[in-house]
Amino acid sequence: TQLLEQSPQFLSIQEGENLTVYCNSSSVFSSLQWYRQEPGEGPVLLVTVVTGGEVKKLKRLTFQFGDARKDSSLHITAAQPGDTGLYLCAGESGGGSNYKLTFGKGTLLTVNP
Amino acid sequence: SAVISQKPSRDICQRGTSLTIQCQVDSQVTMMFWYRQQPGQSLTLIATANQGSEATYESGFVIDKFPISRPNLTFSTLTVSNMSPEDSSIYLCSVRGAQETQYFGPGTRLLVL
Numbered sequence: 055t056q057l058l059e060q061s062p063q064f065l066s067i068q069e070g071e072n073l074t075v076y077c078n079s080s081s082v083f084s085s086l087q088w089y090r091q092e093p094g095e096g097p098v099l100l101v102t103v104v105t106g107g108e109v110k111k112l113k114r115l116t117f118q119f120g121d122a123r124k125d126s127s128l129h130i131t132a133a134q135p136g137d138t139g140l141y142l143c144a145g146e147s148g149g150g151s152n153y154k155l156t157f158g159k160g161t162l163l164t165v166n167p
Numbered sequence: 168s169a170v171i172s173q174k175p176s177r178d179i180c181q182r183g184t185s186l187t188i189q190c191q192v193d194s195q196v197t198m199m200f201w202y203r204q205q206p207g208q209s210l211t212l213i214a215t216a217n218q219g220s221e222a223t224y225e226s227g228f229v230i231d232k233f234p235i236s237r238p239n240l241t242f243s244t245l246t247v248s249n250m251s252p253e254d255s256s257i258y259l260c261s262v263r264g265a266q267e268t269q270y271f272g273p274g275t276r277l278l279v280l
Contacts (some may be wrong), residue, residue, distance in 0.1 A: 058209070087269070096171070096259050096271030097210070142210065151223070153198065155269060157210040 056080070068166050070132050074163045075141055078125040083145030085139055086119055086126045087155070091140040102146075108125035133165045169194055169264040171272035179278045180250055187246045190260030198263040201233070213258075216243040216267045225233045231279035232246070250279045 058079045067073055076140065084105045089097035101110050103119035103126060110117045114137075116129040130137055140162050144155045170193040180186050190199070199216040213233055215224040222235040237243045247254050260272040 095274065096273050098271070099268055102268075144210075150258070151215070151217075153263065154212065156212075159207065159209045 058143055058158035059155055060141075060143055060161050062161060063159065064164075066164040066166065067133055069134055069167075073130050073133060073163070075128045075130075075163075076125070077127070077143035077158055079145060079149075080124065082123050083147055083156075084123075084149075085146040086123070087144045087146065088117055088126070088128055089142040091142060091160070092138075097140075097142055098099050113163075125166065130163075131134065135165045135167050138163060138165050168268075169196060169262050169270040171260055171262060171270055173258075173260055173272040173275050175275060176273065177276035177278075178201075179280065182251050182279055184250055185248045186245055186250065186277060187244050188258055190243045190245070190272055192241045192262050194264070196262040196264055197240070199237060199243050200261040201235065201243070201245045202259040202261060202271075203256045204259060210259065213245070216245075245262075247277065249278075252279045255279045 061076050085102050087102045088100045091097040092099055101117045106121045106123045107117045114131045118127045140155055140160045142160045144157045148154045172191045174176050174189045177208045203212040204210050212225050213228045214224040216222050216235050216237040217246055218237045218240055232248055234246045247264050257274045259274045263269050
């Protein structure tokens with residue numbers, strides 16, 4: 055069974071602070087995806103990282119895929135209240151009809167003004 | 168992008184009854200999925216809804232409990248049968264759209280009393 059462990063589970067910070075969320079697994083994934091989910095809505099894809107060691111930036115968000123393609127991190131610089139939400143990582147495996155996404159439990163981030 | 172709608176958005180049901188959740192996509196998609204999101208748990212894949220054939224269920228989920236229909240490439244239903252309080256959860260429809268991006272519906276919030 056493939057598992058993705060996310061940490062921390064909860065994070066409450068002040069506006070302007072930096073933070074890092076981690077996503078770790080013992081399994082290798084073909085890609086790793088990060089989603090943000092707001093209350094009452096479904097998850098929305100933020101980024102997909104595919105290559106080991108890859109770094110992608112999305113404004114104040116920096117995503118990194120580990121060299122062995124088993125772990126990833128999300129770093130937010132100068133967090134804002136609008137960044138509040140549930141951040142989920144998901145590992146992609148299989149292909150064609152065997153395609154599957156395995157999700158971590160998520161990190162619930164609260165950014166206080 | 169794919170726009171997904173789900174009905175109902177929420178419901179409160181009595182134990183022993185069944186609820187059918189509808190998922191409508193604004194474009195034709197090959198792959199359609201049903202997930203469950205319980206408090207404090209990962210998004211868990213229930214099954215892949217296949218057009219023209221039986222759904223493919225993940226370990227721990229069975230057709231008798233979660234029958235799925237997929238009559239065409241834009242619509243699917245998930246029925247939660249003979250409900251118990253343990254079935255209280257958010258149920259999410261998801262599709263794999265263009266450029267292999269996965270999109271989620273807003274979810275159906277189910278409370279079983």
